[in-house]
Amino acid sequence: MKFRIPRGTQDLLPGEVEKWQYVEEKAKELCRRYHFSEVRTPVFEQTSLFQRGVGETTDIVEKEMYTFEDRGGRSLTLRPEGTASVVRSFVENKLYADTPPTKLYYIGPMFRYERPQAGRQRQFHQFGVEVFGTEEPDVDAEIIDLGYRFYRATGLADVKVELNSVGCPRCRPVHREALVEYLTPHKEELCKDCQSRLERNPMRILDCKNESCHRITEGAPKVIDFLCDHCGPHFDSVKEALELLEVPFHVNTRLVRGLDYYTQTAFEFVLEGKGGGSLGGGGRYNGLVEEVGGPETPGIGFAVGLERVLMALEQQEVELPLQTGVDCFLVTLGAEAKKHGVTLLKQLREAGLSAERDYLDRKMKGQMKAADRARAAYVAILGENELAENRVKVKNLATGDQETIQLDKLVDYIRDVSK
Ligand SMILES: [Zn+2]
Ligand SMILES: [Zn+2]
Structure with missing residues (x-):
């Protein structure tokens, strides 16, 4: 089913x-x-x-x-x-x-x-x-x-x-009376709905879209005059x-x-x-x-x-300024880096930034693709070498610019560039 x-x-x-x-x-x-x-x-x-x-x-x-x-x-x-x-x-x-x-x-x-x-x-x-x-x-x-x-x-x-x-x-009753008096001689020319409105709710005839009704009401008494x-x-x-x-x-x-x-x-x-x-x-x-x-x-x-x-x-083709991508996508290579990544991700999110990572053990190329799909502004790449040196590579996906920074500066860095 x-x-x-x-x-x-x-x-x-x-x-x-x-x-x-x-x-x-x-x-x-x-x-x-x-x-x-x-x-x-x-x-x-x-x-x-x-x-x-x-x-x-x-x-x-x-x-x-x-x-x-x-x-x-x-x-x-x-x-x-x-x-x-x-x-x-x-x-x-x-x-x-x-x-x-x-x-x-x-x-x-x-x-x-x-x-x-x-x-x-x-x-x-x-x-x-x-x-x-x-x-x-x-x-x-x-x-x-x-x-x-x-x-x-x-x-x-x-x-x-x-x-x-x-x-x-x-x-309103004064206007209503004047309106009914004005419309009654034209009753036969009104649409079926308006003919019944004439008794129940004559004011509604004023906003009828029917051509004949519209024409008849053109000179009708207006509420604002009453x-x-x-x-x-x-x-x-x-x-x-x-x-x-x-x-x-x-x-x-x-x-x-x-x-x-x-x-x-x-x-x-x-x-x-x-x-x-x-x-x-x-x-x-x-x-x-x-x-x-x-x-x-x-x-x-x-x-x-x-x-x-x-x-x-x-x-009207209005472009809405929507922000749907993440501020930082974390790419890790190797078991140690991946483990450290858990903490980094937590720190980024605690700082109010949106952050994402790979959960399918993809290789570098696959992780970079995932970062694209997440419309990440920045990718932080943490490999075994970087980890050993307490550093992390940061890449701006829009410009392709890349630099290596100190690992404990990552959150501040992403926060500064995301402002
Ligand atoms: Zn009044
Ligand atoms: Zn009508």
Whole structure:
């Protein structure tokens, strides 16, 4: 029987996984600078959490969840996104009792039953952040800035932010009414989905990709023209802060988020050029914590798909500065030298250097080949003669330069040249 990897999943092998580590490292480093702490939640949760927290009527919940019953008869679901779990954890652990704001980030696998295609897997990975406990517009701008800097740090230079405000439960119904009034005479020209959205969720019609819907909505009432005296100034302040932070953005009034608990700021990161398109996005969700059973707490976050980032980096031919080789490969000749090599290797590693040796009793030529395969920067050659003289030969594999140094200076030597 031949085992095969499940459809829509992938093995990240050496050669590829270093790129992932690089990108994840950038995310972690930025989060450290912006004073976010990591949170790790389980990959499965009660199914009802996602029905509540993601939304019963969303495609994710209706069609894409990995839901199963465990041996105790509980309905569990592999998390299809990160926010619901983080909110659950925030509420369950009473993090709201700490002085706000609470700033959290996560990196990990998510699961959706979708048609696998380039950049879209059934097990995929997201980096996301959430801030709880403040409505301060500077925070909206700060996390947009964080997302923007993250892409820049990975090497994606041409990322722009699309920004909108979707209002609040006070101003949205006024817009909704105007929108329905505007669209109703055109009902027959809307696509099937949008005809049903007209009653359930008319705002979603604004971001329908159907040509006819797009044309009809061109002159439709925009949410930003209906913002109340709370949401209007909030939106202006977000824009002002983004300008101070030098984050390029433009207002896209078609950018909407479908669920009732989404409020005010909505944004998307869009890549220009080769392999361009949406890279991720987020927004404010002032009603979500309550929805999940917590006290009224404003929140805002974003999530970015790491597969999408990795694919974009490749399409834009960004060279990542990956260091995959070892600092020193130890070649030994003869039993005595080999024995001494055990100590040398230990000393190199203790000094924080990466070091490797041959474990197959290869001859000199074979060991040198192994050093090449390990992409060693330096090879240290220790034979019987060198050992007798307390010396070791050091060869720079890139230049071919070679010199003989004192044996007890090897660690310092490699450390100096590896800086
Ligand atoms: Zn409002
Ligand atoms: Zn439509």
